[in-house]
Amino acid sequence: MVRTVIFDMDGVIVDTEPVHRYAYFRHFEELGIGVTDDEYAQFTGRSTKNVYQHLREKHGLPHEVTDLVMGKREFFNRAFDEKPDLELLDGVRRLIEDLHRHGLELILASSASHSTIDRVMRRFALGQYFTHLLSGEDFPRSKPDPAIFVQAAALASAPPAECVVIEDSANGVTAAKAAGLYCIGYNSIHSPLQDLSHADLVVTHFNELTAARIATLETGKSE
Incomplete structure (x- = not known):
């Protein structure tokens, strides 16, 4: 039972995946890094912190992981609050x-x-x-x-x-x-x-x- x-x-x-995708790729663009659709699909189910730990190491980003997470979160929160058709x-x-x-x-x-x-x-x-x-x-x-x-x-x-x-x-x-x-x-x-x-x-x-x-x-x- x-x-x-x-x-x-x-x-x-x-x-929320479309909102996450929008936020991630806006942030990737801001950071000047490229992420393919196949690589992005592998992020599904992983925490934002874990994703940026991976990307920081791969691309040699100078930012702290917490700052990267907050940068993406700003894009996400704005899009989430403004998206009227989220159900x-x-x-x-x-x-x-x-x-x-x-x-x-x-x-x-x-x-x-x-x-x-x-x-x-x-x-x-x-x-x-x-x-x-x-x-x-x-x-x-x-x-x-x-x-x-x-x-x-x-x-x-x-x-x-x-x-x-x-x-x-x-x-x-x-x-x-x-x-x-x-x-x-x-x-x-x-x-x-x-x-x-x-x-x-x-x-x-x-x-x-x-x-x-x-x-x-x-x-x-x-x-």
């Missing part, structure tokens, strides 16, 4: 409310910063449903490192065998499995080029999931 559901945020709850992904509010109504615990474990998580929670009034909000900026390594999911499972009221993760990125699924958790891969059109084949279950729309289905998943084995 599953009692805790651990959600990723970007690409699972809300499609929750189709079906995810229904699923969150259904899980909450049936007494399942919800935890957020996102590579996003605390400020981005707070912005999403406030804009869509979702904070009431989650017992814990974990940000990737609090961990030295980001997904596919399993640390954020290990911590989420440690905070859960249920043992790890009764927890499931919902992820949309290859890095996220790898992290969840490395943490020893059952993982549902959400094959979203908003998260292209992601290999979810190592997830225990893959869905293409949240209408495939209900509290009843998730609660009765056999987490000891793949479906």
